[in-house]
Each structure stands twice: as C-alpha cells, then as structure tokens.
Amino acid sequence: MITKELNxxxxxxxxxxxxxxxxTFKQGFPPVVLLKSATLGDGIRQYNTSQREEKIAYYQxxxxxxxDVLKFVPASGAATRMFKHLFEVKSEIEDxxxxxxxxxxxxxxxxxxFVSNLQQFAFYQSLKEFIPTLDQWDLSNITNKQLLQVLNxxxxxxxxxxxxLPKGVILFHHYNQQDCTPLEEHxxxxxxxxxxxxxxxxxxFTVSPEHQTLFEVLSKKVVHTYEERFKxxxxxxxxxxxxxxxxxxxxxDNTPFLESDGSILFRPGGHGALIENLNDLDASLIFIxxxxxxTMQHLADKTVEFKQVLAGTLLMExxxxxxxxEKIQSKEFDPQQLNDLEKYIxxxxxxxxxxxxxxxxxxxxxxxxxxxxxRPIRVCGMVxxxxxxxxxxxxxxxNHDIFSLQIxxxxxxxxxxxxxxxxxxxxxxxxxxxxxxxxxxxxNQPFDLTKFVDPNTGFISxxxxxxxxxxxxxxxxxxxxxxxxxxxxxxxxxxQTFSPVKEVxxxxxxxxxx
Numbered sequence: 366m367i368t369k370e371l372n373x374x375x376x377x378x379x380x381x382x383x384x385x386x387x388x389t390f391k392q393g394f395p396p397v398v399l400l401k402s403a404t405l406g407d408g409i410r411q412y413n414t415s416q417r418e419e420k421i422a423y424y425q426x427x428x429x430x431x432x433d434v435l436k437f438v439p440a441s442g443a444a445t446r447m448f449k450h451l452f453e454v455k456s457e458i459e460d461x462x463x464x465x466x467x468x469x470x471x472x473x474x475x476x477x478x479f480v481s482n483l484q485q486f487a488f489y490q491s492l493k494e495f496i497p498t499l500d501q502w503d504l505s506n507i508t509n510k511q512l513l514q515v516l517n518x519x520x521x522x523x524x525x526x527x528x529x530l531p532k533g534v535i536l537f538h539h540y541n542q543q544d545c546t547p548l549e550e551h552x553x554x555x556x557x558x559x560x561x562x563x564x565x566x567x568x569x570f571t572v573s574p575e576h577q578t579l580f581e582v583l584s585k586k587v588v589h590t591y592e593e594r595f596k597x598x599x600x601x602x603x604x605x606x607x608x609x610x611x612x613x614x615x616x617x618d619n620t621p622f623l624e625s626d627g628s629i630l631f632r633p634g635g636h637g638a639l640i641e642n643l644n645d646l647d648a649s650l651i652f653i654x655x656x657x658x659x660t661m662q663h664l665a666d667k668t669v670e671f672k673q674v675l676a677g678t679l680l681m682e683x684x685x686x687x688x689x690x691e692k693i694q695s696k697e698f699d700p701q702q703l704n705d706l707e708k709y710i711x712x713x714x715x716x717x718x719x720x721x722x723x724x725x726x727x728x729x730x731x732x733x734x735x736x737x738x739x740r741p742i743r744v745c746g747m748v749x750x751x752x753x754x755x756x757x758x759x760x761x762x763x764n765h766d767i768f769s770l771q772i773x774x775x776x777x778x779x780x781x782x783x784x785x786x787x788x789x790x791x792x793x794x795x796x797x798x799x800x801x802x803x804x805x806x807x808x809n810q811p812f813d814l815t816k817f818v819d820p821n822t823g824f825i826s827x828x829x830x831x832x833x834x835x836x837x838x839x840x841x842x843x844x845x846x847x848x849x850x851x852x853x854x855x856x857x858x859x860x861q862t863f864s865p866v867k868e869v870x871x872x873x874x875x876x877x878x879x
Contacts, residue, residue: 383621383629386613386838394823396779400717400768402791403758408715408770409747409794409855412674420677421670427680428562434676435567435648436555439636439798439843440533440548440580440656441606443573447535447657447869448520448528450475455516464510478870480504480512485873487536487544488525495524531576533656534583537866538877540662547866548580549587550659556595557669558676559652567600570656571642574605604645610638612838614828622835630830637823637840640847643804644814650676653800653844660864660876667861671746675801678856679744685709686852687807690738693731700727703734710737714852715760717768737767741812741851745772745844746799746858750792756845757792763849764819770853772796772845776824794855797863800844802851814847822846 405411412420428434445452454476470477481504483489493499495518502511518524527535538545545553548570555566572580584601592599611631614622622630643651652672660668689706692698710716716737725733747758761771779785805811822841829835841847864876871877 383613387615387619387621389823389838390613390615390619390825390836393825394777395821396782396785397759397771397773397777397822398762399773399778399785399788400760400762402788402793403715403747403760403770403855404791404793405857408760409758409857410678411857417670417674420675420681421673422677423681424673424677428560431562432650432680433567433648434559434561434650434652435569435646436551436559436652436654437643437646438533438551438568438570438654438656439639440531440570441573441576442532442656443576444527444530444532444535447532447866449868451479451516451520451869452528455513455520458509458513458516461509464508464513466509468507468509468512475868475870478873480507482870482873483515485539485878486869487539487872488519488527489539490544491525491536492518531573531579531656532866533570533572534576534579537659537872538661539879541879546583547656547659548583549591550662551654551656552588552591552599553595553662554654554659554665554668554672555599556591556597557665558672560595560597563598564596565598565600567602567648569602569604569642569646571639572603572605577603577605604642606633606638607641610634610641610840612840614830614835614837617834617836619836622830622833625831630835632828632837634838634840636843637818637845637847639843640814640818643802643843644811646804647811649803649805649809650679651802651804652676653798653802655798655865657866658798658864659866660861661879663879664861664876667859671799671858671862672801675744675746675799675856675858678854679742679801679803682713682744682852682854683742683803685713686738686742690735690807693735693738698731703727703730706734710734714854715770717760719766738852739806741814741817741848742803742854743844743848743851744801744854744856745796746862747794747855748797748858748860748863750795751860756796756842757789758794758796758855759788759792764821765850770855771849772842774824774842774845776826777822777845794857796844797858797865798844799858799862817848817850819846819849822849 403409520528533548534546536544537547555568560566570580580603588599612634614630614632616622624630756772756774759771759773760768761773762768818841824839826837826839828837866872
C-alpha cells in the first residue's frame with residue numbers, strides 16, 4: 366500500500382480527486398444551453414445521388430493515395446440489459462410452485478414473441494445441443510418447467526451463459542453456411558469500406574477486462590475465414606477503459622460510498638472515458654460505430670455506401686479547413702478574406718461567434734478563427750427521428766460560450782425551462798452513433814483529444830450496489846461532451862444504417878433475419 370510519506374504527490378492527487386468529485390455531486394452539472402434544433406438545411410446536410418457519388422469517389426481516391434484508416438468499436442457493454450426481461454421472467458417462474466403450469470402470454474407480448482420465434486435465433490442450434498428434444502416441443506403451450514430450462518440454458522453457466530457475456534461474442538445472425546457474432550459483422554463491414562491501399566483492415570475494440578480473452582479467442586478463430594473471403598489482412602487490437610478514468614460513487618447524502626472492506630468505491634465513468642483510448646490510437650481517419658449496430662450482410666449496402674459518404678465529406682472539408690489555416694497563418698494574409706472565412710465558419714462549420722468577436726482587432730480575430738479551425742474533425746450521421754433512443758443534434762453553447770453543433774442527450778437539458786423543453790419536440794433527427802473522425806492536424810501530427818472535452822457536460826445517475834442506493838458520476842459522453850470542441854458536421858443518413866440490438870427480441874427485425 367502506498368502511503369502519503371512514501372508518495373505524497375500520488376496521495377494528494379487522490380484526495381484532491383475525491384474532493385473535486387464530491388463537490389461536483391453537491392453542485393451538479395449545469396444544463397446545456399440550446400439555441401435551436403439542428404434540422405435539414407440548418408445544421409444537417411442532405412445529399413443527392415451525384416453529391417454522394419462525389420464524396421465516395423473522393424474517399425476512395427484518398428485510400429489509393431495511402432490514407433490510413435481504422436474502425437473503432439466500443440464493445441465493453443455486457444448483454445445483461447439485452448436479456449433484462451428474460452431475467453425477470455426467470456425470477457417470476459422460480460417463485461411459482463407449479464412447474465407443469467402452462468405459461469400465460471396474455472399480458473406479456475415480449476415473452477410471447479420470444480418463445481414463438483425461438484427457432485429464428487441464430488443461437489437456436491446451440492440451444493438444441495443442450496435440449497436435443499426442443500424441436501418436438503409445442504412452444505404455443507410451453508410449461509413453466511420448459512421455459513425455465515430454456516432460460517437457464519440461454520442466460521446462465523448451465524448453458525450458453527449469454528446473460529454474463531458481452532454482446533460482441535453472442536450469435537446474432539443466422540446464414541445458410543454459418544452463424545455470426547457482432548464482432549464478425551464488424552469484420553465484414555471493415556472489409557467493405559475501411560480497407561487501405563495495401564489491403565489491410567485495422568480494427569480496435571474497447572472491451573471490459575474480464576471479457577478481453579473472449580474477444581481475442583473469437584477473433585483468432587474467425588479472422589482467417591474473413592481474410593480469405595475478402596482478400597484482406599486484419600489487424601485487430603483491444604483496449605480496456607483506463608482505471609484512472611473511474612469516478613467516485615457517493616451515498617444519497619453525497620458522502621463517499623464505502624465498500625464492505627471500508628474502501629471508497631470508484632466506478633467506470635461511462636463511454637466518455639474512451640476518449641483516452643481513442644487518443645492512444647495512431648490513425649488519421651477513424652470510423653466509430655457501436656458493437657450492436659450491425660445488420661445482415663445482404664442488407665449492408667446502404668451502410669457501406671453512407672460510411673464512405675461520411676468519410677468523403679470529412680476529407681473534402683479537411684482540405685478546405687487546412688487551406689484556410691495556411692492562409693490565416695501566412696504573412697500575406699489578405700484582410701479582405703476575413704469575411705469569406707467568417708462566412709465559411711458560420712455556414713459550413715456552423716459555429717456562431719459570441720457578441721464580443723466583432724470588437725476584436727484583426728490579429729485577435731485571426732487567433733480566434735485559427736483556434737476554431739485547428740481542431741479534430743467529426744462527421745456524424747443523423748437519421749430521422751422515429752422514436753428510437755439516441756442523442757439529438759442541436760445548436761448548443763460550449764464551454765467557450767460559442768454556439769456550435771452538438772449531440773445532446775435528454776439528461777443534459779433543463780426540462781424545467783419551457784423554451785428549452787420545446788426544442789426537444791422540434792428535433793427531427795437523432796444520432797445513431799455513426800461517426801467518422803479525423804484526429805490529425807495539417808502537419809499530420811495527432812491532436813491531444815483530451816484537450817477538446819467540455820468538462821461541464823457530464824451527468825449524475827442513480828445506481829445501486831448490494832441493495833444500497835448510490836449516485837454515480839458519468840464523464841462527458843464520447844460523442845457528446847468529449848467531442849464538444851471538435852469541428853462538427855451533421856449529415857443525414859437513412860434509417861436502414863441503424864439497426865441496434867438493445868433487447869433480444871430486436872433480433873426478430875428484418876435487419877437481422879434472412
């Protein structure tokens with residue numbers, strides 16, 4: 366154990382961290398100030414066929430010229446939530462003393478859908494290895510005992526143990542020749558749009574420490590099949606959330622939550638902690654997409670097309686930004702170009718200057734504009750809002766008091782302010798975590814991504830541990846506050862490119878069935 370006498374700097378830093386985070390719990394985070402919802406033509410770009418073709422051609426030409434690309438997949442989430450309802454059903458059945466009673470589906474449409482479509486799951490064949498007579502069962506008249514057997518095989522160590530596994534290694538899709546996990550579907554996708562000029566595909570998965578071996582074993586098992594199929598060479602790496610990004614947990618009265626051994630509890634700080642993992646990667650252009658947002662391969666054409674559209678958009682905008690940076694840094698900078706640059710920043714990068722900008726000197730304005738341009742770039746896909754969960758696109762004020770495009774979650778908004786609340790209802794699109802990022806400057810040097818986080822955009826959530834209530838501190842989300850000070854572009858993409866699996870019955874959607 367490190368003592369204060371042996372390492373005062375480390376101990377002081379730890380105590381300061383506890384004090385600062387305790388104060389955050391007491392004060393809370395300020396709500397985000399929204400200006401308006403981003404809509405088509407006012408923050409969200411929409412392309413016709415020829416414009417999409419132009420973007421794709423530009424991206425492909427950059428690949429031929431040696432652009433280094435990488436696919437970044439947050440994959441640390443366990444499938445517990447995916448099977449939450451089944452765990453509840455399992456618990457209810459275990460409390461019933463009549464195992465031969467027929468299951469009543471009358472008030473549980475989700476359970477009825479799960480049971481009646483059981484054979485459509487990609488893991489059905491694996492389930493049959495534990496229950497060889499399953500094909501002979503009358504699923505419309507299944508008993509408590511039979512259903513409990515199925516649930517135990519799917520969810521627990523008695524069988525597949527899916528309730529404790531990460532989504533990335535669970536069988537999602539059934540094909541004629543094979544069954545596929547989300548990890549494999551990301552290998553498929555990468556071969557379609559993230560292959561460099563040498564035929565190499567680089568993928569990075571962020572995983573939980575306890576699951577990393579599962580991912581490594583699976584990737585080694587399947588990678589050669591995909592390499593032969595697509596004539597590519599995969600480079601697959603993994604990382605875990607850094608312990609240093611864990612955040613303090615407190616009791617409802619804001620005192621530190623203590624473990625049974627008396628130690629203070631620190632918890633993972635949410636997906637915003639992954640900005641550190643992203644920062645450690647050496648790639649110019651990075652695709653970001655969640656592990657569960659995959660589709661059947663025969664339905665992936667739109668996904669492949671629009672990933673390239675987003676990448677082409679980013680690269681073309683990067684060239685314009687770098688050109689302006691060169692001009693503004695030049696000794697021969699023509700002040701008459703200032704209006705054109707201001708117009709570009711406001712209309713294309715959707716950044717609104719604060720009221721004090723107009724009173725600045727020319728040199729001061731050049732510095733401000735340079736700082737706005739000299740940032741990482743992200744292009745975010747936005748789909749029409751049809752009730753799916755996801756952060757919304759808004760014009761919002763960042764920690765530099767400048768309104769710019771931001772992805773804002775509902776928890777960040779002041780719902781007690783009628784004007785701010787009304788903007789939620791005006792939102793036409795949401796973000797399905799579909800991003801393409803450029804993380805290097807005009808000299809091909811990597812940005813320090815941690816310098817572009819808005820620390821005021823975290824939030825506090827209510828959790829529990831061992832039956833005791835606690836409050837948890839969530840860091841600014843990876844595609845929310847962690848990228849608040851990036852150059853941001855929103856592009857409309859079709860809903861077909863978004864097919865997440867949040868509940869197990871989502872696998873019955875057409876995007877996940879042959």
